[in-house]
Amino acid sequence: MKFGISLFFTAGSIRPQVLAPELERRGFESVWSGEHSHIPVTLTSAPPSSGVKPWYYEVMDPFVSLTAAALATTTLKIGTGVCLIAQRDPIQTAKLVASIDQISDGRFLFGVGNGWNRAEIENHGSVFATRHKRARESIEAMKAIWTEERAEYHGEIVKFDPIMTWPKPVQRPFPPILVGGAFPYSARRAISYGTGWLPSIPNGKTDVLGDIPRFRQMAAEAGRDADSMPITAWYPPRDLELLKKYRDLGVARVVFSVPSDSAEAVWPHLDEIGGLMAGVGD
Numbered sequence: 285m286k287f288g289i290s291l292f293f294t295a296g297s298i299r300p301q302v303l304a305p306e307l308e309r310r311g312f313e314s315v316w317s318g319e320h321s322h323i324p325v326t327l328t329s330a331p332p333s334s335g336v337k338p339w340y341y342e343v344m345d346p347f348v349s350l351t352a353a354a355l356a357t358t359t360l361k362i363g364t365g366v367c368l369i370a371q372r373d374p375i376q377t378a379k380l381v382a383s384i385d386q387i388s389d390g391r392f393l394f395g396v397g398n399g400w401n402r403a404e405i406e407n408h409g410s411v412f413a414t415r416h417k418r419a420r421e422s423i424e425a426m427k428a429i430w431t432e433e434r435a436e437y438h439g440e441i442v443k444f445d446p447i448m449t450w451p452k453p454v455q456r457p458f459p460p461i462l463v464g465g466a467f468p469y470s471a472r473r474a475i476s477y478g479t480g481w482l483p484s485i486p487n488g489k490t491d492v493l494g495d496i497p498r499f500r501q502m503a504a505e506a507g508r509d510a511d512s513m514p515i516t517a518w519y520p521p522r523d524l525e526l527l528k529k530y531r532d533l534g535v536a537r538v539v540f541s542v543p544s545d546s547a548e549a550v551w552p553h554l555d556e557i558g559g560l561m562a563g564v565g566d
Contacts, residue, residue, distance in 0.1 A: 285531040286313035287561045288539040289554070290365045290519075292339035293317055293349040297544040304353035306551075308360040310558050314393060315353050316365030316539055317346035324403035329412070332400065339544035347380045354388035363393030365518070365539065366464040366482070370398045370415035371408035374422040374442055375449065378429040382453045390454035395482050395516075396423070397464040398473075416473070417441060423461060423477045430458040462516055467495040468502070475499075475506045480514040480536070491526055492517060496533050522556060524563045531564055 289307055293300050304315050323341040350362040362384070369377065385392040398419045399405050402412040410418055421439035428435040430453055434446040453459055463474035464482035474481040481499055483492045500510035514536035520526065522540065530538060542553040 285527070285535055285564060286537040287557065288312060288314035288316055288361075288363070288516075288537055289542055289557070290316035290318065290539050291542050291550075292320075292337075292343040292544045293346075294339050294342040294344060294544050296342070296546075297339070298547045298550050300349045300353040301356040302547055303550065304357045304360055304362075306554070308357045310554060311561065312360070312558075313537065314361035314363055314539070315350070316363040316393075316395065317349045317353075318343055318365055319346045319368050320401070320404065321368070321371065322404060322407070323401070324407065327401065327403055328406075329400060329402035337544075342544070347384055350392075351384055351387055354384065354391060359391075361391045361393055362388055363462070364395045366395040366397035368399045368405075369396045369422045370419045371405045371410050372422070374425045375429065375444065375447070377422070378426040379449060379451075381426065381459060382430060382451045385453040385455055385459050386451050388454075390459075392453075392455070392459045393462060394459045395462045395464055396478075397470075414441060420473070420477050427458060460514075462514075464518060467492065467499065471495070471499045471502055474513065475503050475508050478513070480516065482516045482518050484518045485520055490521060491529075492520075493526075493529055493533065496535070522560060524560055527560055527564050 307315055320340045320343055323336055346364050354362050381394055398415050405412050405415055418441045421442040425437035425442045428437050436446040437444055460480055461478045462480040462482040463470055463478035466484055503510040503513055516537040517530055517535050518539055519541050520538055540557050542550050
């Protein structure tokens with residue numbers, strides 16, 4: 285089971301080109317960047333139970349931060365955690381994904397989610413009520429762009445006639461598409477158009493142990509090979525016994541959050557999580 289670290293890189297936080305090589309040196313598998321394009325002053329949907337954090341509106345664009353991380357490392361994987369695809373243009377996002385996969389020599393992990401912030405999504409011209417359909421169509425359209433010389437897509441929301449655009453990703457046919465969110469909705473979306481599941485720990489629960497076998501059963505019932513759909517446990521508790529249970533259940537990766545803060549504030553978290561990584565073993 286692999287270990288990753290996620291944070292919202294800001295102008296005042298540890299730089300990605302500083303954190304990434306330190307993670308690589310310590311044996312971590314991946315670094316992840318969160319995303320919000322902005323936070324509207326007036327919200328029209330309920331925020332997470334922890335509230336709106338300053339780094340939600342201070343975060344830098346994840347593709348820029350992760351490019352810096354990629355150029356400072358040689359083996360560390362880089363991932364969006366998560367890219368809010370329902371409020372992004374799919375043609376431009378497909379180019380960003382393929383470009384960063386090229387720059388990183390095939391180390392990109394495309395974590396995606398559909399978003400909770402109605403006002404943020406609608407400021408981009410998307411409709412909150414149909415964001416799930418838009419996200420699915422966006423992924424389907426991007427797959428066509430990554431794999432076809434003259435791609436076209438004709439959905440209800442996303443639609444374009446044949447286009448030519450390069451580069452294509454290093455990873456073929458495209459980078460892993462890890463669909464994030466809570467069970468069962470994100471599990472269904474992962475099975476529908478993803479290549480892996482990135483379950484978050486929902487409010488009021490301590491883990492997703494019980495959801496893992498149900499996800500695999502859902503995948504099998506849908507005709508997907510559950511063994512080929514890796515699971516990334518997102519922000520689990522820092523509990524060694526729980527992590528061993530994840531390992532024994534075949535979870536591919538766990539990703540822990542660290543503060544959007546200075547290097548001096550982040551290093552102790554890496555020490556603690558590194559101790560858990562050593563305790564779990566290979």
